[in-house]
Amino acid sequence: MNVYDLPDKRGHFGPYGGVFVAETLISALDALREQYEHYRSDTEFQEEFAYELKHYVGRPSPIYHAKRWSEQLGGAQILLKREDLNHTGAHKVNNTVGQALLARRMGKTRIIAETGAGQHGVASATVAARYGMQCVVYMGAEDVRRQATNVYRMKLLGAEVIPVESGSRTLKDALNEAMRDWVTHVEDTFYIIGTVAGPHPYPMMVRDFQTVIGKEARIQMLEEYGRQPDALIACVGGGSNAIGLFYPYIDDDTVRMIGVEAAGRGLETNQHAATLTKGKPGVLHGNRTYLIQDDNGQIIETHSISAGLDYPGVGPEHAWLKDIHRAEYVGITDDEALEAFHALCRYEGIMPALESSHALAYAAKYAPMLAKDKLLLVNLSGRGDKDMATVAQLLGITF
Amino acid sequence: MNRINQIFTALQANHRKALIPFITAGDPDPELTVELMHCLVDAGSDIIELGVPFSDPMADGPTIQRSSERALKHHVTLSNVLDMVAQFRHKNEHTPVVLMGYANPVEAMGHAVFAKKAREAGVDGVLTVDYPPEECEQWVDCLKQHGMDAIFLLSPTTKPERIKQVSKLAKGYIYYVSLKGVTGALHLDLHDVKSMLEKLRQSISIPIGVGFGIRDEATARAVVELADAVVIGSRIIEEIENSPRDEVLNKVKILVRSLRQAIDEKLITSQSSAE
Known part of the structure; x- marks a missing residue:
């Protein structure tokens, strides 16, 4: 029987995945990968994650x-x-709990997230409140209009929602904007990506949590x-x-x-x-x-x-x-x-x-x-x- | 010797530094780009970085993103950009042109097709922002086979082993991103730039240009003291953005000329004080 064990060390699934980002983001991704590789097999981290999934989620x-x-x-x-x-x-919270626990261990005090419908934004705002972290959510201006209730939900949870006016003013533009925020504030900020996309280690890490x-x-x-x-x-x-x-x-x-x-x-x-x-x-x-x-x-x-x-x-x-x-x-x-x-x-x-x-x-x-x-x-x-x-x-x- | 090496050799012989402006091809409209390129040269530019518009310029700030959006409104494609370079070459054989952009338009055309066409058009170097060295060995080989330089970015957070890795692939010049963040950001810390450039020089023998955060004569003047070249993008784009179309060429010329003077003046004063 074949045992599937992708991605490889640099995040490749066959020809897909990898790290295609500007040099300015490389060191932040390297640090994230090193930390995640450590906690991925850390019993105490995995036990806390399991506990939170059971009692909080x-x-x-x-x-x-x-x-x-x-x-x-x-x-x-x-x-x-x-x-x-x-x-x-929704399932989104499985991942935001995992990433927030990692962020805490990395000493980050501020989390940022992109969101489309607002579900991942809400899940991020939720864990930020739960762990006492500052939270900024980027959301396409068009989506802010379409999903007003979720915007209000995030605000109630203490998050700041920033409407993104560039490009098509939707999810992909929110992702671009969150990346820009991250590269500018990398010392204190953890970027919680909501799906199994983005540069390595995100596709692997989000998958693991889900x-x-x-x-x-x-x-x-x-x-x-x-x-x-x-x-x-x-x-x-x-x-x-x-x-x-x-x-x-x-x-x-x-x-x-x-x-x-x-x-x-x-x-x-x-x-x-x-x-x-x-x-x-x-x-x-x-x-x-x-x-x-x-x-x-x-x-x-x-x-x-x-x-x-x-x-x-x-x-x-x-x-x-x-x-x-x-x-x-x-x-x-x-x-x-x-x-x-x-x-x-x-x-x-x-x-x-x-x-x-x-x-x-x-x-x-x-x-x-x-x-x-x-x-x-x-x-x-x-x-x-x-x-x-x-x-x-x-x-x-x-x- | 290619045009980029020629220019740096000539500048170094005269104790001068390179001025490298960035504009986005097709901004404000495709008809003006070639004229703008000639205007940049007339105003004293040494190398032109020509941005290839992309729908999702993740590493750029709002100013350059808007310039990309303006170009894309005119449906400017990578093929169009290469045509613009070819047209520029009708009147200018000596100024190096470096294309700066993202991986996806190049992949959509195909590496080999792109490299052949770009060379024929008269492109000298290519900086693909989202191809870090780990992911682009084939690409670098492809450019090399066609006689073009692969230009790479280095940042304040680049670790020593990566500097060495990049130094093996990079040709032409290194583009040092002088601050954390995206293009067009503020707050340039010259002390940091200085200490990082000293580190870079230990493994890098090709010229080093500094960009991101250079907004006026004072910062340009300060940066040339440390680097071989100054790259200015967002500030020029702002000038294009804020000028009526018929004044764009003139406004850009005035701006670039003042930067050129600032750079040259600094060198004259530092030379005379050394005597």
């Missing part, structure tokens, strides 16, 4: 059998890994179903919830892994965020990966109904898993995601995040093709309260 998150919905779809059984039940309502999802799932599946699922399904923007679920299964060839990207208004239009399906490899935000770009290498604005999937890059490990055909990546449109959003509300009494609704929508397409004894494990990465305004607006309802 509320882990383990259960696996729930969506029986009524599965019956209605008339095929495989759909199981949901309930990351929506975590404190702050693998709690898949590790729990392996145990829970055995305990409750006596076997592992036939397929894992998770949405992919940057790809942190997907890699968190997939990683402990990579060497387990009997389990299919399916990443669901945002096909927006359709893969045949230019309005989607399906990076692995429609993009080409290139270099952005410190790593080599698939990117949505034009023929001249300029990054193109993406579209998705879900702000958390609206990103022109993707984690380098997903790029590699695609190329080696270990994971498959498919697209789900805005409309399909919305349909799944409503279905889960009505059949199970669970309001999923629009991001997670993409994974659910693919499960709804796939389940009817399979026998009833097949098991699909879907990562329900976040809850949908934050998306109520978006959904209501689409239905022409104003509060």
